Amino acid sequence: MSDLFNAELHELRAQSLHRKLREIGSAQAPEVQIVGRRLVNFSSNDYLGLASDPLLCEAATAAIAEYGVGAGASRIVSGTFSPHVRLEAALAKWKGTQAALSFSSGYAAAVGTLQAIAGKNDVVLLDKLSHASLVDGAKLSGATIRVFPHNHLGKLESHLEGARRENPDGRIVIVTEAVFSTDGDRAPLRQLVGLKKRFAAVLVLDEAHSIGVIGPNGRGLAADEGLTKHVDIHIGTLGKALGASGGYVCGSRSLIDWLINRARAFIFTTAPPPALAAAAQAAIDFVSSQAGDECRLLLWQRIATLRSGLDGGVQTELDAIQAGSAIHPIVIGDEIEAVELSRALYAEGFLVPAVRYPAVAKGAARLRIAVTAAHSEKQISGLAEAVNRLRADVTLAA
Ligand SMILES: *Cc1c(COP(=O)(O)O)cnc(C)c1O
Numbered sequence: 001m002s003d004l005f006n007a008e009l010h011e012l013r014a015q016s017l018h019r020k021l022r023e024i025g026s027a028q029a030p031e032v033q034i035v036g037r038r039l040v041n042f043s044s045n046d047y048l049g050l051a052s053d054p055l056l057c058e059a060a061t062a063a064i065a066e067y068g069v070g071a072g073a074s075r076i077v078s079g080t081f082s083p084h085v086r087l088e089a090a091l092a093k094w095k096g097t098q099a100a101l102s103f104s105s106g107y108a109a110a111v112g113t114l115q116a117i118a119g120k121n122d123v124v125l126l127d128k129l130s131h132a133s134l135v136d137g138a139k140l141s142g143a144t145i146r147v148f149p150h151n152h153l154g155k156l157e158s159h160l161e162g163a164r165r166e167n168p169d170g171r172i173v174i175v176t177e178a179v180f181s182t183d184g185d186r187a188p189l190r191q192l193v194g195l196k197k198r199f200a201a202v203l204v205l206d207e208a209h210s211i212g213v214i215g216p217n218g219r220g221l222a223a224d225e226g227l228t229k230h231v232d233i234h235i236g237t238l239g240k241a242l243g244a245s246g247g248y249v250c251g252s253r254s255l256i257d258w259l260i261n262r263a264r265a266f267i268f269t270t271a272p273p274p275a276l277a278a279a280a281q282a283a284i285d286f287v288s289s290q291a292g293d294e295c296r297l298l299l300w301q302r303i304a305t306l307r308s309g310l311d312g313g314v315q316t317e318l319d320a321i322q323a324g325s326a327i328h329p330i331v332i333g334d335e336i337e338a339v340e341l342s343r344a345l346y347a348e349g350f351l352v353p354a355v356r357y358p359a360v361a362k363g364a365a366r367l368r369i370a371v372t373a374a375h376s377e378k379q380i381s382g383l384a385e386a387v388n389r390l391r392a393d394v395t396l397a398a
Helices: 006-014 054-067 082-095 106-117 132-141 153-166 189-198 253-262 274-287 290-309 312-320 335-347 377-397
Strands: 031-034 037-041 099-103 123-127 144-148 172-177 202-206 233-237 247-251 327-333 365-370
Touching: 037 377, 054 082, 054 274, 082 099, 082 247, 082 274, 099 106, 099 253, 106 132, 106 172, 106 202, 106 233, 106 247, 106 253, 123 132, 123 153, 132 172, 132 202, 144 153, 153 172, 153 189, 172 189, 189 202, 247 253, 274 290, 290 312, 290 327, 290 377, 312 327, 312 377, 327 335, 327 377, 335 365, 335 377, 365 377
Parallel strands: 123 144, 123 172, 172 202, 202 233
Antiparallel strands: 031 037, 099 247, 233 247, 327 365
16 A cells, blocks of 8 residues: 555656645745745735735634634534625625625635536536636536637637537536636636627636736626626635635525525535634725725736836737736746746745646646735845746756
8 A cells, every 4th residue: 555656646756747735834925934934925816915914814803702613514504604694795795796605615616606507418618728626516517518728719609509509408608717827818708798698608707816806896807897797607716815715606696595505515514614704704895995996006016017027028928818917927838847947936035836737738837926915016026037037047948
């Protein structure tokens, strides 16, 4: 038994695809402590710097004092506490939908939702770059799965035609992300809404990387484009820009009622701690406020600082994928080179992860720089300078 997986692990190492956990001895913040060293952290999705904000800490502490730590039961048994109910009311109001449901993670929200809304007579159409949680949920649903090339409306349209022809009465579900997690680009939402209407399909939009960052009051891409009512199912996480933990689904009252009754990732798990729901609600109150708008403005200034600090070549690449988010991929291609570049940045005090297969395709390894409102101008210009210099070294060596 002792060498179980050794060969597989060796193979991962040989391909530079092996991952190790890194212990952080401080709070999630622009600077983190790793084995006694301070590093400037460009690896988190805490885009507004809320993860260690006193507003959230105080909300969580107060809720712990009142409700304790563990929920002790599933939401559908005796694990639904007032903070869960208040959070869901706040989510629905903020997103502009009839109702909302919170889950213990964004992963669970995506898996639970797709599993519940489609079945073996249905078709799920997934963007090629869809997050693993959406892929897993689609698989679990038992529906026929078709993948269309990233943001490719023509291919999606032919899949829709095929699905309607083969199964005139079945449910067709289009699944995409508002901002893609490893490329940082956006979905062509208006055109997707047009297609979903033409083919009477259901549109599921995962706003994991757009809420808090894009749109009025940080409500995301659908709100930014005035399309909230035309997206049937809004999925997102409470763990990225909202700085807490958990996931959500927003939509019609009947959708939420169906999920409560059918989403296995909601039903068969202990409810998230009420204190986390309280912290997430504090985050929503903040992003909806004027202070939230100012924080988002600051984030966009920081994004501009990074973009203008990077070499022209990298800027052109970012423009080409129309990155309109806090996520900046520096595509390297080769896994070993990407890991080397990440290591070189680490040596200079910057934490920037090398994103590799299976998070992206093989041969599409990249650095993923995530900017937050909490970074200083100086931290960002320092990173840009280091990336420009070290990337030139790696490119020359290749
Ligand atoms: C991070 C992410 C999730 C999962 O959310 P968690 O709360 O981290 O489980 C789901 N979908 C997308 C697109 C994500 O980027």
